[in-house]
Amino acid sequence: MTATWNWWRGIVLAFGLLVAMRFVLPxxxxxEIVIFSIYTIGCNFLLGRVGFISFxxxxxxxxxxxxxxxxxxxxxxxxxxxxxVGLLAGFVFAFIVGLFFVRLRSDYFALVNMALAVIVFYxxxxxLADITKGDNGLWFLTNIDSTPIINLGRPADFFIFAMxxxxxxxxxxxxxDDSIFGACCLATKMNETKxxxxxxxxxxxxxxxxxxxxxxxxxxxxxxxxxLGFVNPEITSPARTADPVVVTILGGVGSLFGxxxxxxxxxxxxxxxxxxxxxxxxxxGLILVVIMMTNSGGLYGALESLFGRFFGPxxxxxxxxQGVKS
Amino acid sequence: xxAQLLTSGVIFGxxxxxxxxxxxxxxxxxxxxxRIISLDQLLYYSVGAFVTYSVSAAFESFWLGVFAGVLTGVxxxxxxxxxxxxxxxxxxxxxxxxxxxxxxxxxIGAIKGIWGVVPKPVRVPFDQQIDLLGTGIPVYRLLVVAxxxxxxxxxxxxxNRTIIGKAIxxxxxxxxxxxxxGINAARLFTVTFVIAGALSALAGGLYAPLIMVDPHMGLEVxxxxxxxxxxxxLGSIKGTLWSSLIVGQVVSIGSLIYAPLAVMAPFxxxxxxxxxxxxxxxxxxxxx
Numbered sequence: 001m002t003a004t005w006n007w008w009r010g011i012v013l014a015f016g017l018l019v020a021m022r023f024v025l026p027x028x029x030x031x032e033i034v035i036f037s038i039y040t041i042g043c044n045f046l047l048g049r050v051g052f053i054s055f056x057x058x059x060x061x062x063x064x065x066x067x068x069x070x071x072x073x074x075x076x077x078x079x080x081x082x083x084x085v086g087l088l089a090g091f092v093f094a095f096i097v098g099l100f101f102v103r104l105r106s107d108y109f110a111l112v113n114m115a116l117a118v119i120v121f122y123x124x125x126x127x128l129a130d131i132t133k134g135d136n137g138l139w140f141l142t143n144i145d146s147t148p149i150i151n152l153g154r155p156a157d158f159f160i161f162a163m164x165x166x167x168x169x170x171x172x173x174x175x176x177d178d179s180i181f182g183a184c185c186l187a188t189k190m191n192e193t194k195x196x197x198x199x200x201x202x203x204x205x206x207x208x209x210x211x212x213x214x215x216x217x218x219x220x221x222x223x224x225x226x227x228l229g230f231v232n233p234e235i236t237s238p239a240r241t242a243d244p245v246v247v248t249i250l251g252g253v254g255s256l257f258g259x260x261x262x263x264x265x266x267x268x269x270x271x272x273x274x275x276x277x278x279x280x281x282x283x284x285g286l287i288l289v290v291i292m293m294t295n296s297g298g299l300y301g302a303l304e305s306l307f308g309r310f311f312g313p314x315x316x317x318x319x320x321x322q323g324v325k326s
Numbered sequence: 327x328x329a330q331l332l333t334s335g336v337i338f339g340x341x342x343x344x345x346x347x348x349x350x351x352x353x354x355x356x357x358x359x360x361r362i363i364s365l366d367q368l369l370y371y372s373v374g375a376f377v378t379y380s381v382s383a384a385f386e387s388f389w390l391g392v393f394a395g396v397l398t399g400v401x402x403x404x405x406x407x408x409x410x411x412x413x414x415x416x417x418x419x420x421x422x423x424x425x426x427x428x429x430x431x432x433x434i435g436a437i438k439g440i441w442g443v444v445p446k447p448v449r450v451p452f453d454q455q456i457d458l459l460g461t462g463i464p465v466y467r468l469l470v471v472a473x474x475x476x477x478x479x480x481x482x483x484x485x486n487r488t489i490i491g492k493a494i495x496x497x498x499x500x501x502x503x504x505x506x507x508g509i510n511a512a513r514l515f516t517v518t519f520v521i522a523g524a525l526s527a528l529a530g531g532l533y534a535p536l537i538m539v540d541p542h543m544g545l546e547v548x549x550x551x552x553x554x555x556x557x558x559x560l561g562s563i564k565g566t567l568w569s570s571l572i573v574g575q576v577v578s579i580g581s582l583i584y585a586p587l588a589v590m591a592p593f594x595x596x597x598x599x600x601x602x603x604x605x606x607x608x609x610x611x612x613x614x
Contacts (some may be wrong), residue, residue, distance in 0.1 A: 053420035055427070100597055104604055107363060107419050107560060111552045112600070118549035119593050161410035239434070240546035242427050249424065282435025288428030292421065293413065 010172045014257050015163060021264075027155050029271070031227055033263050034162040036247065038169055039220035040259035042213035045173060048254020049182065051106060051189030056113030057244040059120040060214040061070050062236035064090040064221025066124065069138045069231040070131070075144040079152040083222040090218020094211045098321045103204040117241045125233040137232025144229065152226055158248035162223060169216060174256055176212070185209050217244075239281065330461040335459070335582045336575065341467040341536070343574025348529035349547065350554040351481070351566050358414055358498040358561030359518050362422035366406060367526040368434035368544035368551065369397040374439070374527030375443055375534040375543060381446050387466025388451035389517020392531035398522055399527025407519040415515065425509030431543065437541045445540035471531050478567060485563070494518055498561060532593065550577070553596045570608060 022030050039061060046052040054124045055131045067089030068082040076082065097116065101109060124132045132138065144153050174181045184205045187195040192202045225231050234240075254323020266287075337534040339458065349371055374395035382391030406429060414422055455462035485491035493514055497504045505511050530543075554573050558565030573592045580587035599607065 019577065047420075053423060055423075100601065107357075107423075108556060108600070108604065108606075110363065110420060110423055111556055112596070115549045115552045115556070115593065115596070118545075118591060120588045122549075156422065238475065238548060239431070239542065242424075242431060245424060245427075279435045279439055281431045282439065285428045285430070285432025285435055289410065289425055292425040292428065293410070 002145075007174070008171075008253050011167060011174065014170070014260055015021075015110050015167050018165065018166075018260070021161065021204055027159060027218075029153060029218045029267065031159055031162060033267055034159065035220055035223045035227065035265060036263045037260045038162075038166060039170065039217060040247045040251070040263060041173060042215075042217040044248045044251070044253065044255075044259045045176075045216075047245070048258075049177070049185040049189065050206060051107065051157055052102075052206075053110045053245070054113050054116075054213075055241045055245060056111055057214075057217050057240055058236035060090055060094060060217040062120050062124060062231075062233075063220040063222070064091045064218030065219075065225040065235055065279070066132065066138075066230045067218070068222040069140060071145050071275065072140040072225070073138045074131075077149060079144050079226050082144075083219070086222035086225065087132065087215065087219055090199040090221065091211065091215045094214035094218065098207045098210040098214070102203060102210050114241055115275060117236055118223045118238050121233055121236045121238060124236065125167040131192075132233070135232060137234075139230040141229025141268075144226065155227075160228055160320055162227075165219070170256065177256065181205070181208070226243075241285065242288065246291075247290045249291050250287065277309065284309070329459065330332075330581060332579075333459045334463060335578050337463050337467055337471075339575040339578030341470045341558050341574075343570045344358055344471050345533045346547070346550055346554045346574060347570035348477060348525045348532075350551045350558070351478075351544045351563060352554050353520055353524045353551065354558065354561055354563060355494070356522050356562040357555075358563075359494055359501070360411075360515050361419060362411065362415065363419060363426065364411075364519070364522065365426040365548075366433065367522060368548055369430045369545070370403055370523040370526040371530040372437060372544040373402060373433065373540065374399045375448075375529030375539045376437060376530075377527075378531040379539045380441075382448060383455075384413060388449065388535070391448075392528070396524050396527045399523045399530075403520045403523025404516065406523075407516050410516075411519065412474060412512070417467060420543055421538045425603025434541050434544065441541070443541060447538055448534040450535040459557045466535065470536075473532060477528070479588035481563065482553075490514070490517060492579035528613040550592065553592045556606055557592075557596050557599050559606030562606070562608035565606060 018030070018034065023264065039057070042060075043054055046054050062087040067086035069086075071085040073080045101112060104112060111280070123211070125134055130296050146153050150161050152161060167211070176185075184195060184200050187198075187200075188202050189294050195202055195205070221235070247259060247262040247266045249262075250266055251258030270280055270286070274280055349367055352367045353364060354363055356367075360426065374392075375394040377398045378388070378391035380391075381394040384387045385391070409420070410425060410429065414425055450464075450466050452465060454465045456465055456468070457463075483491075485495050493504055493509045494517075495516060497509075497511070501511060504514070550573060554570045556567060558567075558569030572595075576592050576595060577588050580591040603609075
């Protein structure tokens with residue numbers, strides 16, 4: 001019993017805080033935070049555990065979002081089926097792309113991934129303009145059926161659904177971190193020769209991690225599609241490729257709750273800053289440079305050392321990264 | 327497809343290749359010597375184009391504009407290298423990539439603040455055409471190609487005939503030995519970075535009359551520059567030359583056959599090449 005509680009404590013605390021914030025802050029802001037956290041955890045896992053820096057996350061986000069959008073726009077009306085379709089599309093896409101990408105050295109991986117995001121942008125904007133309606137995007141808010149129990153069309157119900165998904169995803173990632181697979185991921189980052197020597201295949205470990213992380217990202221895309229009721233190519237625009245990376249680093253690389261802390265800080269700051277400056281690129285860019293130059297463990301790292309007791313003993317694996325340093 | 331269309335397609339591809347080459351050779355040099363991925367080259371490209379626009383509009387002289395653009399690129403690159411990159415050379419490669427992307431984004435924000443978001447036209451310095459195999463070819467495009475060829479030749483002479491150039495080449499092989507010979511590595515890095523920035527700004531200035539100058543122009547060429555660098559192999563100048571020629575032609579001829587091919591074909595080609603050679607055509611298997 002105690003062991004179970006200890007295991008769940010962090011997740012319960014984190015999501016309990018989010019639920020508490022729901023009563024103070026506006027609902028759209030909270031929905032954005034939950035979706036964005038799910039969006040970021042994939043990037044966090046790839047960067048912190050596997051050592052892949054992925055500037056291409058928007059590509060997978062867009063595949064999930066467009067998968068859902070195609071279903072709801074052309075075929076069906078049930079939002080849950082839409083999410084499943086988007087998830088499946090994301091899984092298949094990540095698997096096919098992963099076969100090519102995970103063999104690359106980390107520098108080539110980063111460049112190719114970023115190129116992928118731009119290519120997906122062009123594809124959705126120009127090449128497939130006949131079915132994606134180009135820059136106008138697909139609007140299907142009125143197509144979404146109201147469903148029993150949790151009606152995804154209502155923002156309040158959507159929040160509940162997103163929270164349930166969030167808890168499930170965080171439990172999954174916590175489980176992955178504890179498992180042998182999680183250890184393999186760290187090993188492939190730190191010493192791939194040794195991992196090979198132990199009888200594991202670097203390629204398989206990386207491919208699995210890549211597919212899991214990017215399917216999560218695609219799920220965030222599905223949620224965006226359902227929540228906003230429309231999808232347009234802007235979701236994967238080249239200027240936004242850094243968003244998940246910024247949030248990952250802001251929150252603290254490789255920490256389980258970094259993405260949530262980072263998202264709250266980033267989304268909040270962006271909303272506040274855009275009121276005063278109205279120029280988010282300058283703002284995001286400067287934040288990124290400052291965080292990189294100070295090279296801290298991110299906001300979560302700072303919080304963790306402050307409130308270490310409440311989160312229990314530090315779960316950071318020996319040698320796991322704090323910030324991106326060599 | 328007629329022969330005329332093909333001729334103009336090839337020339338168009340060559341001018342594209344020249345622009346890609348000028349930007350990506352800087353990226354490639356920086357990677358080879360300093361082991362950084364300097365995405366902010368795309369910022370110097372945009373800044374070069376915008377300064378060219380402003381100065382050429384104010385003084386009615388395009389070439390003065392390009393000169394001012396390159397000068398701004400040099401100053402900016404120097405400042406960024408001294409203030410930011412100097413502190414992160416020792417770090418992991420991904421570190422420089424994230425930081426430089428931050429610089430790129432902040433720079434785009436600054437450009438939007440200074441020049442606004444509306445795309446701006448730059449007047450072509452001369453719009454004569456010459457007759458080549460029965461097709462009218464704009465002289466300016468040929469001139470762009472010629473300048474890029476001159477830059478390549480100049481770079482070759484610089485790297486093979488001067489002491490600093492030789493030190494840079496040696497540094498790409500083994501930086502520690504170069505330092506052991508008493509060569510100031512920090513200064514070598516600054517020189518390389520500034521050269522890269524100047525070339526990117528030159529590309530921006532030269533390309534400005536052929537497109538509209540807008541704040542996102544750096545992000546628009548980003549995918550192509552990456553493809554060039556990846557296909558050629560990071561750190562190889564010869565590879566960059568060849569792959570920019572290939573990508574330029576594929577984009578140009580591809581768009582003649584079927585418009586969406588312009589973007590998809592180079593990407594597919596890049597994936598295929600990476601399957602066979604994970605480090606690009608001329609990229610060495612660097613032990614890192």
